Amino acid sequence: MTIGDHLHALYRLPAHPFPGPDARKQNLPDADAVAWRITSDVYDAHENWTAAFARFCDAVDTTRVRALIVGAWEEAYDTDPSAVIEALVAAKDRFPALRALFLGDMVMEECEISWINQTDVTPLLEAFPDLEEFGVRGGSGLRFPALRHAGLRKLTMESGGLPAEVVRGVAASDLPALEHLDLWLGTPEYGGDSEAADLEPILSGARLPRLRHLALRNSEMQDAVATAVASAPVVARLEVLDLSMGVLSDEGAAALLAGQPLTHLKKLDLHHHYLSEPLQERIRQTLEPAGVEVDLDRDDADEDHDDDGTVWRYVAVGE
Template sequence: MTVNATLDTFFGKPVRDFSHGDRVGDPRAVYRLMQEYEADETQEELLAEFLGQTNLATLDALVIGSWANGPEESPAGYLEALIARRAELPALRALFVGDMTCEDCEISWIIQTNYAPLLAAFPQLETLRIRGAEQLVVPPFAHASLKELAIETGGLPDAVVAGIAQSTLPQLEHLELWLGDENYGFGGSIAPYADLLARIDPSRLTYLGLRNATISDEIAEHVARQPWLGRLHTLDLSMGTLGDRGALALAASPHIAGLKRLDVRHHYIGDAAIAKLRALPLELIIDGAEEEDDGERYVQVSE
């Protein structure tokens, strides 16, 4: 399956589209910059057009949607222009880059870029959400304000995971990674994620999402053994291939007491194991089980 919808809300506000020639009409909204395929205006020109109609001193959130040719160019023009005008954007706290559907560009085709310059230029940034992993670079970085980091992919490269693991993020509360499928860039092993969890001290997180994973059972078994599990508010293993093995490991975990919410939507869990999860003293977010295809399980979003 693919991504079929864009965000309705971001940073607690409604999202409105802004394309070339539009007017900013809702000062309460977060705007999503949208380019048509092979648009005449550049990324820098569309951003300048939008910023020219905005109170720069109070602009706190921005969404970058489809750019003119997602499979062939990155959003570097947008990011470089934001960096060049960083002194004019003191209130910017939240940024989502790549909020587009499969009709704009399949998630595995979205070209990304290096986020080190952006993170260095905006030390006040609290939320960064990225969709797509082709050419994505997130080297080790230090950031004193970042609370939420989310990377949505059909296949997350191990190098990106290692970069996050080696970063210094003292305020991080929400970590969300879409692991994806080996055919689209996922490394196939739990080892980088075990290392990540060992390094970042998940006990300080309110939300941990290791979503859209072909190794959901291995992740669940690993997490079930961790003393910090019950200090999370939400564990999100949705969109993946979780089955009885992982579900039973979580249900039997001596550390799960204290967890408030468990999200396992898009799963392959049998009725007996579901009953054990339902017996846990937490909010279980679950839907109907997926059916294996000739013994194969699939993540929700890959291509």
């Protein structure tokens, strides 16, 4: 599976594309009523992203803008968004109301997730101390050295493979207001070289006192993650635990059930899994009577079998 749809919303605001240079003149929505999506083209761009952003700044009252979605930039398969980040940082004083930012909203027709080039994205968080939501798509070249951000409430990193250095950077960051953390860990084939031990500072919860929604998903090591989560101190304060989109098997799910109680959760999301029917039934019988919403949809999870008996299982989003 790959990503086929652009973001529909950000910061609870509907996404709205800023018109291209050749679009007919049209009435624009109120600056604070939508999440503005600013984009170029990956292939044969007639206008680069920074030029589109400059037009946006001239056309919209940027002092009222609350959410920005960065779409494609030119040659994203070969070029990182340094110029995009520099333009946003240079314009920081023009966006006093900005509370949400997503970098790299591209679908497969534009650039497969594993092809998207990224870079150090922390200058954006440093430039916008009032940012409450930040998301990034693409793990190739992504960097996230540890930082402190007092206002961030939601952090999302979508990738086919999240570098271990990035996982460690997030884990070492001081994010006292963070309520929602979503990491797509991915596979080694696409750069996801982290191990369950890298998650320990996150699972301890020491730097995340307000965390309520934890998603560690799309992982080839989902059994190891589930085993680590089973005894993690942070779980006791969670409302949502999401271990979906990976190659979770009976081994990991059994370890999860054998660990600390999960009956306090509002939701356990395990969709796209490789669990047997008996194990699925155990999960339902354990959690649903306590009022926990359980997502056990298999989605399109499938497996291949070699002649030698080797079984190949796949994460939901890879290439």
